[in-house]
Amino acid sequence: MASALSDKLSRLVKQMRGQARITEDNVQEMLREVRMALLEADVALAxxxxxxxxxxxxxxxxEVMGSLSPGQALVGIVHRELAATMGEGVSDINLAAQPPAVILMAGLQGAGKTTTTAKLAKHLIEKRKKKVLTVSGDVYRPAAIEQLKTVTKQAGAEWFPSTPDQKPADIARAAIDYAKKQYFDVLLVDTAGRLAIDEVLMREIQELHGILKPVETLFVVDAMQGQDAVNTAKAFKEALPLTGIILTKLDGDSRGGAALSVRQVTGAPIKFAGVSEKIDGLEVFDAERHAGRILGMGDIVALVEQVQAGVDVESAQKLAAKLKSGTGFDLNDFLAQIQQMKSMGGLSSLMDKMPAQMQAKAGQVDMDKAERDIRRKEGIICSMTAHERRKPEIIKATRKRRIAAGAGVHVQEVNRLLNEFEQMQTMMKKMKGGGLMKMMKRMGGGGKGGGMPKLPF
Incomplete structure (x- = not known):
């Protein structure tokens, strides 16, 4: 939906340029395009x-204010209404209860409940500083219990054992008793899913709700389901007092459709969004920001947060000092920049949060190829000795052959990396003192030569 809607709105902004106000005539075509984009994204007709x-x-x-065109003004209205449809502001998790605060995870099989349970555990540990226990009540799928055990360990939480021969109600009572005795702040209960809604599933989860008396009952739904997500949401809303929604697989192609439908059908706020398969790929849902993503405006706030989380401030300050002095930039610094890029999720993850126009330009570059190139460079530098990284000028023919063999690449690849490094080193020296301004003038003001050297990423 994101690309379809943003493309259509961009075309309409151009078509409506020069008109003084929004009228019945010029609004009709735009609304037709918006309606088609939403229906194509499987948003519920109602x-x-x-x-x-x-x-x-x-x-x-x-009236069109200032320098806005009617098309731009309409995009602003669409943006505000998208945000309002998905909820106002941010609705984080509610833990205002006598510990342990119990959170019940509900949803169909395949929606990603088990993985999301672990992601939520990691979020509560890191962002809310809570001691978290997880337990699986899915006795029908033995693999689910083992899966929760594995992902809970990755999240840094504690797992409470359960077995397929136990009753979910007995597991719930034992887990809450253990959580109280061991002073856990939060108990996350992963419930059984089914391939379709059935009465047995609903009765069982209603019984669990009565035993656990959860402070949060979260409905986990696959954002790729579209219209099916609405039917599921209705059934769960009738069976349980849902307090919130977690949208999974929001990094898929169908961004937005389920987010618009499920919120309106259940009346429950969307609290979290799964944005990647990684254990830390869970974001607090912000309706304003998600509306911006749908309209192709990108999510610059999320991009900044991702960069802040991935950047080693101390290393960045050391590099800044080297740039200021104009000396000492070596292959260790080059490697550090590559590794920081990886810690921020890689090029694809960063580009996903950029505005649509920037994504379109980046789309001309093969992202997979660029990612492979970055990994290749990292492998080459890691095949060097510490002395070679500090003094790249000593790397001659014999050393190059050894490094290439160690990294599994041709010698030409080593030569290419060293050439790029030399270009960067030259650029760093030019940045010393007032050299940066002179270099920028040469690059921008029609001077001869002086193109920007190729960067490692």
Whole structure:
């Protein structure tokens, strides 16, 4: 939905340029495009009708302020209504309860409940500084119990053992008793999923809800399901007092469809979004920011947060000092920059949060090839000795052959990396003192030569 809607809106902004106000005529075409984009994304028809009606009501007759065109003004209205449809602001987890605060995870099989349980555990440990225990009540799928054990360990939480021959109600009572005795702050209960909604599943989860009296009952739903997600949401809403929604697989192609439908159908706020398969790939859901992603505006706030989380501040300060002095930039620094890029999720993860126009330009570059190139460079530098990294000028023919063999590449690849490093080193020296301004003038003001040297990423 993201690319389809942003493409259509971009075209309409250009078509409506020069008109003084939003009228019945010029709004009609835009709303038709918006309606089609939402339906193609499998947003529920009732939700689409309500959304389009609200946009039309707020848009008609609106004067265009300042330098905005009617198209731009309409995009602003669509953005605000998208955010309002998905919820206002941020709705984080509620832990206001006598410890342990119990969180019940509900949803169909395949929605990603077990992995999401571990991701939520990691979030509560790192962001809320809580002591977290997980337990699986899925006695119908033995692999689910082992899976929760594995991912809980990755998250840094504690796992409470359960077996397929136990009753889910007995597991719940034993887990909550253990959590109280061991002074856990939070107990996360992963429940059984089914391939479809059935009465047995609903009765069982209602019984668990009665025993556990959870402070949060979270409905985990696959964002790729679209219309199916709405039907599932209705059934769970009727069976349980849902307090929140977690959308999984939001990094897939169908971004936005389920987010719009599920929130409106259940009335429960979307609290988290799964944005990658990694154990830390869970974000607190922000309706404003997600609306921006859908419209192709990107998510610069999330990008900044991702960079801040991945950057080693101390290393960055040391590098800044080297740049200031104009000396000492070596292959260890070159390697550090590559590794920082990896710790921030790689090129693809960073580009995903960029505005659509920047993503389109980046799309001309083969991201997979660029990622492979970065890994190859890292392998080459890691095949060097500490002395070679500090003094690259000593790397001659024999050393190059040894390094190439160690990294599993041709000698030409080693030569290429050393050439790129020399270009960067030259650029760093030019940045010393006032050299940066002179270099920028040469690059931008029509001077001869002086193109930007190729960077490692």
């Amino acid at each position: 939700v689409v009708r309500d959304f389009v009606a609200r946009v039309k009501e707020k848009a008609l007759g609106q």
